[in-house]
Amino acid sequence: MKRSLILVAALVLTSLQLMTAQPGSAAAGGDAVVVVKTLTIGTGNLQGMTTVMCPAGMRATGGGAAPAPPESLTVDLYRVFYSAPVDATGTASATDAGDLPRGWQVTVANYGSQPQGFKAFVICSANSDAVLASAQPGGTGTLSVAVPCPAGSRAIGGGVGKISDDLIPGNTVPGALYQTGPVDATLGFAETQNGDVAIGWRTVVESTSAYGDRFFAVCSARSDGVVRAVSYTLPMVDNAAGGAAVACPAGRRALSGGQGTDGAHDPQDRVALMGPFTSPADLNAVASGRVARGWSAYGQTSSAQVRTNRVFAICASDTVIAPKTPPGTKITSAKVRRAKHQARFTFRGLGATTRFQCKLVKGNRAAAFKACASGKTYKHLGRGKYKFYVRAIGPGGTDRTPATYRFRI
CATH class of the missing domain: 2.60.40.10 (Immunoglobulins)
Structure with a gap:
């Protein structure tokens, strides 16, 4: 079957109510911390879904999921199918442009030989002005969708979620998540470099009509978050996996992250896992309340070509608005x-x-x-x-x- 590649730029200026920076205010998101929820998925190519909500009053900037501890990080055992923000309802169907992100919903799969525990992550900030931009282009096949933030704001997170709240049967494989990450004005992963301000979030999926796809960018007018990226190369072999971690500079914390491909789209691209950790040992230590200092992502190898992937993090200053105390x-x-x-x-x-x-x-x-x-x-x-x-x-x-x-x- 021939695969179509569609690039959609979803301008949502009229539907967003963005906060402007207040004089002397600190960078939004500088207080962000990780919130973790665990789930276990059995053997037999099973998948599962969970939603992690931020504490009351906090907004979500990013999220992901990873096996903890993993059976292997060099064998193709895991998948992330959906990773997206949700509003206060915690449901995919109700979350759309202009909503405040209050949590993160992920769907992951275990192809390993034993039941696997996963950690699902959301990064939450009390002083963030984050608001959602979205696109829902429709159609099936390979979709490459770049959701830009309105002028004067930047992308600090994003992803793709279902458009319904139907539970995916445990042994059903939904459409693949190939790539998801921040992009600069070029809308290309390869062109998006360290220090760039992300103007949007691009996601590439294999879309199916069963559950649909809604694409998101998490946008902020006050954040000083910028892109950090590192590349890694996957060999031309079948059923293997690899990945890398990108660290934020000293004094900055990760608000979100993702993974993209430097070259042309490969139908064997897969996001295997991603989250706010910088090593397998670090993954095991990640717990609620922790500050994320970087981002890791792993992908599946291709039997057709050597491929170079890029792991992204959005890193923001460790600054918070000090509580105001009367004299x-x-x-x-x-x-x-x-x-x-x-x-x-x-x-x-x-x-x-x-x-x-x-x-x-x-x-x-x-x-x-x-x-x-x-x-x-x-x-x-x-x-x-x-x-x-x-x-x-x-x-x-x-x-x-x-x-x-x-x-x-």
């Missing part, structure tokens, strides 16, 4: 001159402070806070009991426990 307030002096019916107060902020508010309450009368400065003086005070309040205000907000001083005239 405290301290009264440094209080001088009450009863004979002259006067009171004077000096005070200072504890922490970042931009201004103060004061109020003076006599007895049980109501009073409102008003702007003031240290050295605040009250004159012509009548006889009675008073309570002075002062609170500092800063970038972190207003002191919720004002400093107080009681006195009598």
